[in-house]
Amino acid sequence: MTTVRIPAGWPATEEEARAVQDELRARVVLDQPGPPPGSGHVTGVDVAYDDEHDVVAAAAVVLDAATLDVVAEATAVGRISFPYVPGLLAFREIPTVLAALDALPCP
Numbered sequence: 001m002t003t004v005r006i007p008a009g010w011p012a013t014e015e016e017a018r019a020v021q022d023e024l025r026a027r028v029v030l031d032q033p034g035p036p037p038g039s040g041h042v043t044g045v046d047v048a049y050d051d052e053h054d055v056v057a058a059a060a061v062v063l064d065a066a067t068l069d070v071v072a073e074a075t076a077v078g079r080i081s082f083p084y085v086p087g088l089l090a091f092r093e094i095p096t097v098l099a100a101l102d103a104l105p106c107p
Contacts, residue, residue, distance in 0.1 A: 004078025004099045010091070017082070017091045038066045045100065047093045054080050056093065058100040074103035 011017040045060045055077060062072040076099035082092040 004076060004081075004095050006081055006095050007098075010095070011082070014083075014085050014088065017085070017088045020091075021088065040065050041071055043101070043104075045097050047097060049080065051080070056080050056096045058093065058096040060097070060100040060104055062104060072104045074100050076100040076103060 011020055041062050042065050043060060043062045045058060047056060047058045049056050056079070057075065057077045059075045060073065061070060063069065064071055076096050078096045078099060080092060081095060082088070084092060
């Protein structure tokens with residue numbers, strides 16, 4: 001199984017996670033344009049769970065934005081480290097998603 005590193009200071013409780021989420025909310029930028037359509041790369045991620053075995057798997061795929069050709073792909077598997085709480089799924093998924101993103105080759 002892939003070793004998934006839990007970031008230092010990662011929330012351990014619902015209250016801690018909500019506090020982090022409230023802090024990050026102020027940093028969201030909604031009024032600036034993104035890159036032009038069809039330029040660069042786009043990365044997608046998805047996560048699946050095996051709750052019976054306390055396992056989470058993440059996949060990351062990088063596409064060329066103009067051609068949609070696959071440029072790179074990677075996966076990671078780790079242990080679930082945060083309970084299921086509606087609205088706080090990122091704290092359950094992000095450590096494994098980050099491991100999958102870290103496994104992508106840098107272009």
